[in-house]
Amino acid sequence: MTSGGSTYESKIESRNADYGIATESVEFRASPHRKVSTLNVSKRGIASNTAVHELLECPVCMNVMYPPIHQCPNGHTLCSKCQSKVRCCPICRHELGNIRCLALERVAESLELPCRYQILACQDIFPYHGRLRHEQNCRFRPYNCPYAGAECPVTGDIPFLVAHLKSDHKVDMHDGCTFNHRYVKSNPQDVENATWMLTVFNCYGYQFCLHFEAFNLGTAPVYMAFIRFMGDDHDARKFSYSLEVGGNGRKMTWQGIPRSIRDGHIKVRDSMDGLIIQRSMALFFSGGNRQELKLKVAGRIWKEQA
Numbered sequence: 001m002t003s004g005g006s007t008y009e010s011k012i013e014s015r016n017a018d019y020g021i022a023t024e025s026v027e028f029r030a031s032p033h034r035k036v037s038t039l040n041v042s043k044r045g046i047a048s049n050t051a052v053h054e055l056l057e058c059p060v061c062m063n064v065m066y067p068p069i070h071q072c073p074n075g076h077t078l079c080s081k082c083q084s085k086v087r088c089c090p091i092c093r094h095e096l097g098n099i100r101c102l103a104l105e106r107v108a109e110s111l112e113l114p115c116r117y118q119i120l121a122c123q124d125i126f127p128y129h130g131r132l133r134h135e136q137n138c139r140f141r142p143y144n145c146p147y148a149g150a151e152c153p154v155t156g157d158i159p160f161l162v163a164h165l166k167s168d169h170k171v172d173m174h175d176g177c178t179f180n181h182r183y184v185k186s187n188p189q190d191v192e193n194a195t196w197m198l199t200v201f202n203c204y205g206y207q208f209c210l211h212f213e214a215f216n217l218g219t220a221p222v223y224m225a226f227i228r229f230m231g232d233d234h235d236a237r238k239f240s241y242s243l244e245v246g247g248n249g250r251k252m253t254w255q256g257i258p259r260s261i262r263d264g265h266i267k268v269r270d271s272m273d274g275l276i277i278q279r280s281m282a283l284f285f286s287g288g289n290r291q292e293l294k295l296k297v298a299g300r301i302w303k304e305q306a
């Protein structure tokens with residue numbers, strides 16, 4: 001796990017010596033099609049690293065190829081995922097068969113490459129397999145949209161997702177660390193069509209998502225409220241929150257730690273890490289004739305002393 005330019009460049013130089021031949025031909029191959037940004041002589045090592053990286057790019061899916069790497073009888077390479085989907089070589093149309101490209105696999109395994117989230121500020125450089133593992137947990141990897149209703153495919157960093165929630169999902173945004181929220185449903189029997197709601201709170205310079213959902217826990221309809229933190233787990237654990245729901249002379253409280261939005265809302269829900277209200281209890285809180293759900297949820301978010 002090296003970071004910092006000097007280590008990086010010295011590594012590249014020694015690699016250059018090892019792969020001198022490959023470097024030449026790869027540069028030739030890459031130049032007509034791609035911008036390897038003008039080859040700066042002092043950065044030559046980095047440029048050829050980019051070229052080797054391109055050599056490892058699957059021509060079908062454009063992802064980096066990890067072993068096993070396959071090739072057609074004419075030597076055109078492709079990744080194992082794409083190999084399993086096509087019968088003919090996508091370049092020359094020759095029947096593929098099951099030929100591995102061991103030389104390229106060895107190049108792949110010996111390379112150290114920057115994290116794919118380098119453009120998002122990750123400075124780390126990894127050997128091939130370690131890199132894949134790192135990328136799955138890289139703290140710079142984009143977040144999924146925390147909106148739970150439809151499987152929203154949008155990903156991005158936190159400022160981007162906050163803007164996305166506001167403009168595309170019309171999510172309510174509030175400033176402050178305390179809140180009072182009302183949930184009213186005219187047909188509390190209908191769990192399927194009810195309810196999941198999202199409100200976002202800005203406090204301590206971060207955003208917190210208050211989720212409110214109705215679902216069947218086994219056969220019992222329940223309501224659940226919980227808070228997720230728009231950021232990493234490490235920062236999420238610096239906060240606590242409480243939720244209180246009551247009415248009609250009854251009251252329930254929950255205290256918890258916000259969960260990072262790295263954890264999907266289904267995962268949080270299924271782990272029951274939040275305030276869970278049985279429907280009968282919810283109707284008690286609602287008062288009246290049990291024909292309408294009227295819940296008042298009060299909450300507070302605070303920072304734990306480090």
Ligand SMILES: [Zn+2]
Nearest residue numbers: 058061079082
């Ligand atoms: Zn592929």
Ligand SMILES: [Zn+2]
Nearest residue numbers: 072076089092
């Ligand atoms: Zn071919």
Ligand SMILES: [Zn+2]
Nearest residue numbers: 115117122138
């Ligand atoms: Zn990374």
Ligand SMILES: [Zn+2]
Nearest residue numbers: 145147152154
């Ligand atoms: Zn979204």
